[in-house]
Every structure is written in C-alpha cells, then in structure tokens.
Amino acid sequence: MDLGTQEAILRLVNQHGKESLLVLLGAPDAESAEISAETVIIGDPTYAGPLAEAQLGLDVYHILEEEVKSWIPAETWEDQVGLMADVLDAEEIASAVRGMRDRRESSN
Amino acid sequence: MFDGKFVIALGERDGVAGPAIAACAKAAGSEVVFSATECFV
Numbered sequence: 001m002d003l004g005t006q007e008a009i010l011r012l013v014n015q016h017g018k019e020s021l022l023v024l025l026g027a028p029d030a031e032s033a034e035i036s037a038e039t040v041i042i043g044d045p046t047y048a049g050p051l052a053e054a055q056l057g058l059d060v061y062h063i064l065e066e067e068v069k070s071w072i073p074a075e076t077w078e079d080q081v082g083l084m085a086d087v088l089d090a091e092e093i094a095s096a097v098r099g100m101r102d103r104r105e106s107s108n
Numbered sequence: 109m110f111d112g113k114f115v116i117a118l119g120e121r122d123g124v125a126g127p128a129i130a131a132c133a134k135a136a137g138s139e140v141v142f143s144a145t146e147c148f149v
Contacts, residue, residue, distance in 0.1 A: 009116060016114050021115075022115050024118065024132075025119075029123075067109065072133075076131060076135040079130075
C-alpha cells in the first residue's frame with residue numbers, strides 16, 4: 001500500500017476513531033486484497049510504511065463481497081462495479097478478506 | 109454496515125477504482141473521507 005495512503009489512514013483514525021471507519025477495497029485478486037486487509041488490520045507487512053505494527057483492527061471488506069453489495073442500490077452497483085464483478089474472482093477475493101477479518105476476531 | 113461510518117475507498121487500477129467504490133458508498137448513505145486508486149506494476 002502506498003505510503004501516502006497509509007499516512008492518510010492513520011490521520012483518519014486519529015480524526016474519526018477506529019470504530020467509525022469502514023475500509024472498502026477494490027483489489028483485483030485475492031493476494032493483493034489480503035495484503036491490503038492485513039495492512040489495515042494488523043499493520044503494513046512490508047514494515048515500510050507508517051502502519052507497520054499499527055494493529056488498527058479496522059473494519060475492512062472488498063466491494064465485491066455480498067455483504068457489501070446488498071447495501072448498495074442495484075443500479076449504482078451495475079454502473080460502477082458490474083463490469084469488474086464479471087471479470088474478477090469475487091469468491092476467492094472475498095474469502096481472502098474474510099480470512100483476515102477472522103484473524104482479527106480471534107485476536108480480540 | 110454503512111450507518112454512521114466514514115468510508116475509506118482503496119481502489120486499484122486493475123480491479124475496481126477508488127471513485128467507483130466511493131460512488132457505491134455514497135449511494136449507500138455513507139460519507140467518503142478518502143478515495144485512492146493504487147497501481148501495482
């Protein structure tokens with residue numbers, strides 16, 4: 001994850017509090033989705049950015065997860081995400097992000 | 109899920125872009141406080 005993005009997330013946590021934030025990912029595959037989820041839950045796995053060892057434990061979902069889709073008006077979903085939803089492996093991506101959320105739950 | 113939440117939209121160029129995620133979150137009633145589209149090459 002970009003260092004600038006990590007800085008922005010840290011600033012928003014300080015500004016709004018962890019519980020008020022919801023991170024939505026648009027990663028194209030399970031591996032990058034998992035790394036992004038890990039970064040905002042456990043910390044930057046590369047130890048290069050400001051979120052290294054931050055353990056923010058933020059709420060994080062991928063935009064293609066059914067739990068997210070169910071909250072978005074169908075027309076907006078189709079216009080904004082529909083095309084990529086047909087191309088990307090939503091189930092594999094969802095499984096990777098869910099796995100990181102489960103790790104957060106088990107560590108609480 | 110979206111009630112009272114501030115959304116951070118972390119898009120990727122080869123997946124779903126930040127503005128598309130932000131549009132979905134806004135349509136669901138959330139305030140988007142950050143949106144980015146990263147590119148891994």
